[in-house]
Amino acid sequence: MRFVIENFGCQMNDHDMEKMGSVLIDHGHLPGSMDDADIVIVNTCCIREKAEQKFYSLMGRLQHLRRKKGTILGVTGCIAEQEKENIFERLPFIDFSLGPSNIHRIAEAVENATGQVRTSAFGDDGRSPSLLIRPHNTRKGVKGYVTIMKGCNNFCSYCVVPYVRGREESRKSGDVLAEVREMAERGIVDVTLLGQNVNSYNNGNDDLSFPELLSGIDAIPGISRLRFVTSHPKDISPELIACFGTLRTLCESIHLPFQSGSDRILALMNRGYTSSEYLGKVEALKDKCPGISLTADCIVGFPGEEDSDFEATMELMETVRFDGIFSFIYSARRSTAAAALTGRVPPSVAHERLSRLQKRQRAITLDSNRAMEGTRAEVLVEGVSKNSPDELTGRTRTGKIVNFRGDPGLVYKLVEVDIIKGYANSLRGALPDTPGR
Numbered sequence: 001m002r003f004v005i006e007n008f009g010c011q012m013n014d015h016d017m018e019k020m021g022s023v024l025i026d027h028g029h030l031p032g033s034m035d036d037a038d039i040v041i042v043n044t045c046c047i048r049e050k051a052e053q054k055f056y057s058l059m060g061r062l063q064h065l066r067r068k069k070g071t072i073l074g075v076t077g078c079i080a081e082q083e084k085e086n087i088f089e090r091l092p093f094i095d096f097s098l099g100p101s102n103i104h105r106i107a108e109a110v111e112n113a114t115g116q117v118r119t120s121a122f123g124d125d126g127r128s129p130s131l132l133i134r135p136h137n138t139r140k141g142v143k144g145y146v147t148i149m150k151g152c153n154n155f156c157s158y159c160v161v162p163y164v165r166g167r168e169e170s171r172k173s174g175d176v177l178a179e180v181r182e183m184a185e186r187g188i189v190d191v192t193l194l195g196q197n198v199n200s201y202n203n204g205n206d207d208l209s210f211p212e213l214l215s216g217i218d219a220i221p222g223i224s225r226l227r228f229v230t231s232h233p234k235d236i237s238p239e240l241i242a243c244f245g246t247l248r249t250l251c252e253s254i255h256l257p258f259q260s261g262s263d264r265i266l267a268l269m270n271r272g273y274t275s276s277e278y279l280g281k282v283e284a285l286k287d288k289c290p291g292i293s294l295t296a297d298c299i300v301g302f303p304g305e306e307d308s309d310f311e312a313t314m315e316l317m318e319t320v321r322f323d324g325i326f327s328f329i330y331s332a333r334r335s336t337a338a339a340a341l342t343g344r345v346p347p348s349v350a351h352e353r354l355s356r357l358q359k360r361q362r363a364i365t366l367d368s369n370r371a372m373e374g375t376r377a378e379v380l381v382e383g384v385s386k387n388s389p390d391e392l393t394g395r396t397r398t399g400k401i402v403n404f405r406g407d408p409g410l411v412y413k414l415v416e417v418d419i420i421k422g423y424a425n426s427l428r429g430a431l432p433d434t435p436g437r
């Protein structure tokens with residue numbers, strides 16, 4: 001049968017989608033399109049209200065498909081886990097629902113659906129077989145993703161992840177290293193390690209620490225670039241900081257969510273650090289690895305956020321000068337501690353704060369891109385530009401997009417590119433010695 005997986009949410013979900021696709025292919029199913037699919041799976045996210053609304057509106061449309069063609073419909077991921085059996089009341093037409101720790105049962109759920117048997121599976125007993133699935137290399141190119149841990153023990157007051165992804169569980173380092181070796185043999189050169197709280201990998205376990213795992217991967221021939229998401233500031237250890245600028249493959253970039261610059265709001269968020277502790281870690285990273293690119297997540301309009309708290313966020317942003325920020329208005333999530341907090345920020349105030357923050361960040365990003373003019377950067381060529389067949393597009397080690405003229409034979413290669421111009425979202429470059437550039 002042909003299948004389609006519609007995905008919402010983060011890179012972990014993206015990777016889970018690849019894993020499910022691989023399991024289905026192993027069971028004789030084939031990837032298809034919405035036009036010819038016999039099975040449609042929706043892999044869900046409930047981190048923000050908007051993602052949840054989008055999911056339910058998609059399910060409304062898919063209900064028609066089922067009526068018309070008898071398509072098998074399944075829901076996986078965080079909304080499945082959050083709703084558990086209740087999802088069948090809200091969406092009585094679906095065939096199965098699997099939480100993130102149970103996606104290894106996807107082929108069984110499809111098989112059951114063909115016999116009109118409904119499948120549901122949620123939770124885990126601390127050992128999730130889904131964490132161990134090694135997906136086929138279904139993405140084109142030389143970039144690969146490896147899940148090294150799942151879950152979170154932090155319980156930030158606004159976040160549903162600990163409720164829907166469970167407690168932290170790390171994969172054995174030997175298994176991770178074997179997977180990366182296999183990827184290198186297949187020609188993958190750029191590896192991203194994934195986990196909800198990636199730098200608490202193996203906390204308390206008798207196995208390699210996170211910095212030791214990075215060193216192990218660094219020694220694998222063929223790997224040129226190594227990154228990881230997402231990090232928690234409180235788990236950025238001196239040993240991890242020491243890896244930057246030292247390990248050959250570790251890219252000079254880190255995504256380090258700060259969420260707020262106000263200590264009062266950080267305490268309400270249960271983040272486990274103060275703004276000065278955060279800034280101390282940033283300073284140490286910049287000292288060890290000058291030019292390191294920092295990106296972050298930030299929430300505005302958290303319950304109780306006063307103007308002075310927001311100003312503290314703006315100040316932190318000015319001090320760090322991030323290369324980019326993913327910023328959002330606080331959205332109350334069921335089961336979380338923050339949902340019970342008083343002091344809701346009026347939507348108009350939250351929107352105004354968000355747009356001020358985003359405007360300032362756009363200017364900082366532009367400055368940072370312009371500061372690269374006249375430098376030379378290593379670029380991993382990702383493909384031919386969508387806008388022009390004569391142009392190639394790729395990324396620097398700091399994750400910046402570079403467009404430049406070049407031969408399509410350079411796709412998936414690492415090349416040195418001179419940076420000519422910095423724009424708001426990308427850089428214009430030229431191969432050295434390009435005539436008339």
Ligand code: SF4
Binds near residue numbers: 152156197232
């Ligand atoms: S660290 Fe906080 S924000 Fe990140 S997944 Fe865990 S609870 Fe959510």
